[in-house]
Amino acid sequence: MLVTVVYLLSYLYFFVLWNNSDVNVPKLSYFFLDLLDSIIVDVASECHRVARLGLDSNLEEEDEELKLSAQARVRVADPSNSNEANGKYVVDIFGQTHPPVANEIFDCLNCGRSIMAGRFAPHLEKCMGKGRKARLKVTRSSTATQNRYSRGGPSPGSTHSPYSNYSTNSMNRLAYGTSTFAGEEHSNGTLES
Amino acid sequence: MKPKASVNRPPTPDVVENVPEREPTLQELINIKLIETGEKERLMELLRERLVDCGWKDEMETLCRAVVKKKGRNNVTVDELVHVITPKGRVSIPDSVKAELLQRIRTFLVSAAL
Numbered sequence: 001m002l003v004t005v006v007y008l009l010s011y012l013y014f015f016v017l018w019n020n021s022d023v024n025v026p027k028l029s030y031f032f033l034d035l036l037d038s039i040i041v042d043v044a045s046e047c048h049r050v051a052r053l054g055l056d057s058n059l060e061e062e063d064e065e066l067k068l069s070a071q072a073r074v075r076v077a078d079p080s081n082s083n084e085a086n087g088k089y090v091v092d093i094f095g096q097t098h099p100p101v102a103n104e105i106f107d108c109l110n111c112g113r114s115i116m117a118g119r120f121a122p123h124l125e126k127c128m129g130k131g132r133k134a135r136l137k138v139t140r141s142s143t144a145t146q147n148r149y150s151r152g153g154p155s156p157g158s159t160h161s162p163y164s165n166y167s168t169n170s171m172n173r174l175a176y177g178t179s180t181f182a183g184e185e186h187s188n189g190t191l192e193s
Numbered sequence: 194m195k196p197k198a199s200v201n202r203p204p205t206p207d208v209v210e211n212v213p214e215r216e217p218t219l220q221e222l223i224n225i226k227l228i229e230t231g232e233k234e235r236l237m238e239l240l241r242e243r244l245v246d247c248g249w250k251d252e253m254e255t256l257c258r259a260v261v262k263k264k265g266r267n268n269v270t271v272d273e274l275v276h277v278i279t280p281k282g283r284v285s286i287p288d289s290v291k292a293e294l295l296q297r298i299r300t301f302l303v304s305a306a307l
Contacts, residue, residue, distance in 0.1 A: 040282045
């Protein structure tokens with residue numbers, strides 16, 4: 001009984017205090033807007049001081065750079081969109097268009113075929129019997145074995161006519177190995193640029 | 194011997210004592226309480242920090258710079274800047290920042306009333 005009375009009295013006390021405090025939203029908004037207006041005046045006076053003293057020249061330069069970078073980004077995005085629609089050519093950083101696979105024509109010095117520049121490396125890998133795919137094919141490995149045999153003894157090469165072709169292959173291999181010879185071939189080749 | 198000037202100084206007029214003072218309003222009382230306890234400064238700093246964090250201040254500075262460019266740096270005044278950015282500044286306050294500040298003000302008023 002006594003505990004109940006004390007509880008009710010405490011509740012009534014706090015209830016009266018809460019009502020007397022008169023805390024409602026309009027007054028809170030009034031205080032908040034007062035603080036906000038003070039900060040707005042601070043920002044305005046700071047910007048005015050910067051403007052009158054001419055301290056914002058760097059900011060103007062930065063704005064200009066931002067505009068230029070934005071324009072460059074847009075300009076780069078538009079051609080790639082048009083080229084993506086084509087699906088054929090790629091635009092590099094200088095704005096020039098290139099085919100996805102290089103289409104210059106080269107003559108293979110080993111077998112005499114005409115090969116596109118983009119497919120020249122895989123072709124050489126198969127034609128000369130070197131690289132990753134040589135182990136998988138029996139003919140390539142046998143060719144390599146015969147080449148080693150021809151390197152070992154010059155006299156068997158001279159006696160048999162088929163070995164002369166393999167010695168020619170070895171000469172071609174040396175030709176590919178030397179950079180000066182390759183440079184000469186590039187100058188003599190079909191490069192028209 | 195000539196007497197000093199301070200000796201002949203006229204007497205100080207009496208302060209009028211019967212002027213009735215105006216009763217301050219509740220808002221003024223609360224404002225005085227805020228200033229006396231230092232809570233107003235704390236709220237000001239908190240609000241400034243929150244507005245810088247959410248990018249409001251950068252927006253206001255960009256707006257001021259646009260006004261300065263339009264009117265010319267030698268023709269613009271602080272009052273013009275305040276008049277231009279106050280409506281937009283009040284509208285563009287994030288709700289989270291406003292709610293936080295109002296809650297702190299409410300807490301302060303409740304604690305001051307007790």
